[in-house]
Amino acid sequence: MTTLNDFSRCAAQYDPHALPVKAAQAIVRQWAAPVAAVERVALRDALDRVLAVDIVSPINVPSHDNSAMDGYAFRRAALAGDTATVELTIVGKALAGHPYEGGVEATQCVRVMTGACMPADCDTVVPQELVERNAECTSIRFAAHAVAPGANRRRAGEDLARGHVALRAGRVMRASDLGLLASLGIGEVNVRRRLRVAFFSTGDELRSLGEPLDPGSVYDSNRYTLFAMLRRLNVDTLDLGVVRDEPAALEAALRSAAASADVVLTSGGVSVGEADFTKQLLQTFGDVAFWSLAMRPGRPLAFGRVWSGERPGLGLPALFFGLPGNPVAVMVTFYQIVREALLLMSGATPQPLPVIRATSRQAIRKRAGRTEFQRGVADQSEQGEWHVTPTGSQSSGVLSSMSEANCFIVLDHEEGEIAEGQQVAIMPFDGLI
Ligand code: AMP
Numbered sequence: 001m002t003t004l005n006d007f008s009r010c011a012a013q014y015d016p017h018a019l020p021v022k023a024a025q026a027i028v029r030q031w032a033a034p035v036a037a038v039e040r041v042a043l044r045d046a047l048d049r050v051l052a053v054d055i056v057s058p059i060n061v062p063s064h065d066n067s068a069m070d071g072y073a074f075r076r077a078a079l080a081g082d083t084a085t086v087e088l089t090i091v092g093k094a095l096a097g098h099p100y101e102g103g104v105e106a107t108q109c110v111r112v113m114t115g116a117c118m119p120a121d122c123d124t125v126v127p128q129e130l131v132e133r134n135a136e137c138t139s140i141r142f143a144a145h146a147v148a149p150g151a152n153r154r155r156a157g158e159d160l161a162r163g164h165v166a167l168r169a170g171r172v173m174r175a176s177d178l179g180l181l182a183s184l185g186i187g188e189v190n191v192r193r194r195l196r197v198a199f200f201s202t203g204d205e206l207r208s209l210g211e212p213l214d215p216g217s218v219y220d221s222n223r224y225t226l227f228a229m230l231r232r233l234n235v236d237t238l239d240l241g242v243v244r245d246e247p248a249a250l251e252a253a254l255r256s257a258a259a260s261a262d263v264v265l266t267s268g269g270v271s272v273g274e275a276d277f278t279k280q281l282l283q284t285f286g287d288v289a290f291w292s293l294a295m296r297p298g299r300p301l302a303f304g305r306v307w308s309g310e311r312p313g314l315g316l317p318a319l320f321f322g323l324p325g326n327p328v329a330v331m332v333t334f335y336q337i338v339r340e341a342l343l344l345m346s347g348a349t350p351q352p353l354p355v356i357r358a359t360s361r362q363a364i365r366k367r368a369g370r371t372e373f374q375r376g377v378a379d380q381s382e383q384g385e386w387h388v389t390p391t392g393s394q395s396s397g398v399l400s401s402m403s404e405a406n407c408f409i410v411l412d413h414e415e416g417e418i419a420e421g422q423q424v425a426i427m428p429f430d431g432l433i
């Protein structure tokens with residue numbers, strides 16, 4: 001068995017004491033294998049699920065050439081002469097769902113509504129607001145230059161052509177995709193089974209909601225943050241509660257988590273000093289690399305695999321992320337390191353997150369050699385320019401800084417101090433958080 005330790009040591013830029021974020025992401029990506037199981041669901045249940053196979057369009061959408069406007073369909077030959085005004089006789093009418101079956105001469109036209117099939121021989125539609133009708137409504141006149149030959153005709157297959165891939169496997173299904181599949185007549189799809197993620201918090205100081213808060217203790221907030229972040233990714237969650245800082249309790253919790261989930265997330269107990277037993281424990285029945293990421297917040301992180309059995313390789317496996325305990329660090333490491341792995345394991349093709357440039361309203365202290373994810377409030381001026389202001393305290397324990405913010409200010413590994421007015425990269429929370 002290739003161990004994670006061997007593997008990550010061979011990775012580019014490997015430095016367990018200051019592993020660059022990009023290097024950590026690359027290692028994690030290699031270990032995130034998609035779940036194999038597929039299930040068939042009704043279209044309405046496919047929202048936010050991951051498509052397991054390519055969907056090939058069985059039909060043309062639209063199925064016929066049709067009118068894009070309310071107006072009059074005619075043959076382009078009518079525009080060919082050198083008259084400034086075109087005059088056509090109305091010979092019939094076509095509504096959406098009610099085609100006109102007759103023929104149409106070059107001097108004739110058919111009244112058409114949006115979506116109506118183009119009558120045979122007709123290839124151009126003049127919108128109704130550009131025509132004048134005679135008193136009896138038997139003919140129309142319009143300026144020849146007002147409409148180009150072929151205008152306002154939607155082509156069969158213009159939206160989706162038969163035999164072409166309409167949606168790719170790995171797609172996380174959105175509202176438009178459900179509509180698109182319905183337009184193809186598809187009412188059920190094959191999706192990957194939902195990923196199962198178990199999580200628990202570690203720490204003797206943690207109290208669950210409903211328990212009294214004795215001196216020195218704090219309420220466990222990470223389980224709620226993790227629950228919500230996981231829900232957003234539409235994975236199944238398994239909350240295993242708070243586990244005391246005790247090797248036996250921790251081992252039992254990790255084994256039972258591995259037995260029932262694809263991924264195990266913990267928070268707390270991975271920083272050096274305090275958690276030496278965590279390290280020893282994981283090294284005896286897991287295959288876990290302890291990293292110090294060149295990142296702030298979120299420096300300590302454990303990543304690897306754990307098994308439900310007594311030794312590595314025995315029993316059921318799960319991917320393991322030991323996140324730091326500080327509440328902001330939990331969120332930052334989740335979004336920067338864990339999220340992509342969960343998407344990949346769900347079978348999804350992750351899309352890069354949008355990053356935009358904004359002008360900083362303040363100087364920002366930053367040291368080169370680590371990536372920082374500060375919390376900021378971004379606003380857009382009427383001219384469309386983005387500005388960003390860091391939220392107050394950037395301490396990794398201050399969760400209110402996340403609540404107040406609407407974006408991460410991403411300060412790259414190489415970047416140093418930021419002056420007021422300098423451009424920075426921001427990652428909006430919308431669509432992420
Ligand atoms: P640790 O990584 O275990 O040393 O924890 C770092 C800090 O985060 C300590 O102040 C902990 O009390 C705090 N912390 C750890 N886990 C949680 C949690 N689940 N909820 C809130 N705070 C936590």
Ligand code: MG
Nearest residue numbers: 202203268269
């Ligand atoms: Mg702790």
